[in-house]
Amino acid sequence: MDYDCIVIGGGHAGIEASLAVSRLGLNTLLITQNPDRIGALSCNPAVGGLSKGNLVREVDALGGAMAHLIDQTMIQYRILNKARGPAVQAPRAQADKNAYQCAARNIIENQRYLSVMMDTVTELIIDKDKNRSKDHEIYTMLGCVTGVITVRGHRISAKTVILAAGTFMEGKIFIGEYDALHGRLGEEAALGLGKFLRNNGFPVGRLKTGTPARIDGDSVDYSSMEKQDGEEFAPFSFDFESIPEKFINRKSVPCWICYTTAETHRIIRDNIHRSPLYGGKIKGTGARYCPSIEDKVVRFPDRNRHHVFIEPEGLYTTEKYLNGLSYEDDDVLAFHDISPQAPVHFLVIPKKHLANVMETKPEDAALLGKLLHKAQELLAEQGCAEKGGRFVINCKSDGMQTVEHIHLHVLGGRTLGWPPG
Numbered sequence: 001m002d003y004d005c006i007v008i009g010g011g012h013a014g015i016e017a018s019l020a021v022s023r024l025g026l027n028t029l030l031i032t033q034n035p036d037r038i039g040a041l042s043c044n045p046a047v048g049g050l051s052k053g054n055l056v057r058e059v060d061a062l063g064g065a066m067a068h069l070i071d072q073t074m075i076q077y078r079i080l081n082k083a084r085g086p087a088v089q090a091p092r093a094q095a096d097k098n099a100y101q102c103a104a105r106n107i108i109e110n111q112r113y114l115s116v117m118m119d120t121v122t123e124l125i126i127d128k129d130k131n132r133s134k135d136h137e138i139y140t141m142l143g144c145v146t147g148v149i150t151v152r153g154h155r156i157s158a159k160t161v162i163l164a165a166g167t168f169m170e171g172k173i174f175i176g177e178y179d180a181l182h183g184r185l186g187e188e189a190a191l192g193l194g195k196f197l198r199n200n201g202f203p204v205g206r207l208k209t210g211t212p213a214r215i216d217g218d219s220v221d222y223s224s225m226e227k228q229d230g231e232e233f234a235p236f237s238f239d240f241e242s243i244p245e246k247f248i249n250r251k252s253v254p255c256w257i258c259y260t261t262a263e264t265h266r267i268i269r270d271n272i273h274r275s276p277l278y279g280g281k282i283k284g285t286g287a288r289y290c291p292s293i294e295d296k297v298v299r300f301p302d303r304n305r306h307h308v309f310i311e312p313e314g315l316y317t318t319e320k321y322l323n324g325l326s327y328e329d330d331d332v333l334a335f336h337d338i339s340p341q342a343p344v345h346f347l348v349i350p351k352k353h354l355a356n357v358m359e360t361k362p363e364d365a366a367l368l369g370k371l372l373h374k375a376q377e378l379l380a381e382q383g384c385a386e387k388g389g390r391f392v393i394n395c396k397s398d399g400m401q402t403v404e405h406i407h408l409h410v411l412g413g414r415t416l417g418w419p420p421g
């Protein structure tokens with residue numbers, strides 16, 4: 001074996017996974033498309049907020065890195081919902097996005113037993129004869145993952161492979177009427193692995209996410225806006241020993257609050273057909289409820305204004321994030337954009353197909369193994385195999401595949417339902 005563990009993807013999940021494994025003394029390789037983007041904050045450079053603030057602290061209690069990273073790089077700190085009871089209050093910090101990435105890369109590079117490699121994983125190596133447990137049909141049907149193959153042709157073996165591909169697997173970006181394959185704007189989508197997983201019977205689905213435009217802060221008239229200063233800095237991490245030094249001389253940068261107007265809503269309504277979501281180009285559901293401004297204008301027609309927070313992206317940039325103004329068509333609301341808004345579509349293995357240990361569920365995989373077997377039988381029966389026939393496993397569902405209702409379509413042949421009857 002080349003490594004004990006390979007982690008695919010140097011995003012926030014990949015950072016935590018590779019640190020957790022290597023800290024156990026296991027020889028770990030983090031393979032990521034671009035090491036310069038390790039720990040990149042795709043959307044708002046903020047950590048915490050309702051629910052997520054607690055999550056960050058839970059990750060910290062388990063020894064994770066995120067709370068330390070935001071403590072090192074926050075440029076504004078606030079407790080949300082302060083007017084309400086403690087149960088619904090939440091810490092939220094705005095990060096200097098470049099500093100956050102540097103801190104993330106630093107922690108990875110200084111971790112013992114952890115190496116980083118720049119490449120894109122396109123395939124998993126599956127040993128079909130290797131049975132991890134005789135009890136599970138999955139392992140007899142599908143075998144075990146024993147490594148990865150990359151786009152540059154490297155074949156690397158490992159006892160365990162962790163997939164943390166984030167929004168990059170077959171990622172597609174939509175900017176108004178333009179669309180293209182990207183993970184994030186300006187970064188390549190990770191192509192190959194999604195096709196491999198689909199072809200090997202893993203249940204996959206699509207999710208969507210989105211981000212607003214970033215604007216040049218020097219183009220904003222702050223005089224008509226409400227200033228929102230940060231509070232005294234406080235740490236996310238429970239590592240109390242290093243607190244006193246952490247925030248000395250740290251500069252707190254304000255946010256600014258303004259509102260959409262009736263005229264903004266009129267422009268959005270007049271151009272709603274150009275939105276990729278309302279125009280039907282984007283069909284995936286979001287991982288979390290995060291409505292675009294088009295969505296808010298359509299769903300709440302009685303509201304004549306919506307909040308917009310203008311938030312800093314860092315200490316050494318004038319770039320500002322428009323929180324609350326994520327919109328689907330970049331040309332409709334004409335800003336002095338530094339980067340346009342960008343909804344993204346990407347491939348995932350839906351969480352209902354994952355066991356608590358985050359492995360694909362044995363029962364699902366066993367069923368899929370049976371399906372593959374059935375499909376191969378069907379191909380042979382129809383003589384398609386000799387003719388180079390292929391099969392497609394199509395799952396009945398609205399975007400998310402459910403293994404309970406699978407139909408096999410043999411190209412040019414008949415359709416087989418599974419389970420039978």
Ligand SMILES: Cc1cc2nc3c(=O)[nH]c(=O)nc-3n(C[C@H](O)[C@H](O)[C@H](O)COP(=O)(O)OP(=O)(O)OC[C@H]3O[C@@H](n4cnc5c(N)ncnc54)[C@H](O)[C@@H]3O)c2cc1C
Nearest residue numbers: 009011012013032033043120121165166167168190210211
């Ligand atoms: C436009 C946009 C808006 C978003 N808005 C929000 C939001 O408002 N709130 C929120 O919580 N989240 C939002 N997200 C999601 C945000 O990306 C995630 O919360 C967070 O980044 C997930 O971290 P991750 O580690 O899972 O993946 P990512 O940060 O996406 O990192 C994945 C990494 O894996 C690498 N990778 C992927 N496949 C391969 C491969 N085959 N081989 C090698 N390397 C690979 C990629 O290059 C990337 O570095 C948004 C994402 C985008 C793109």
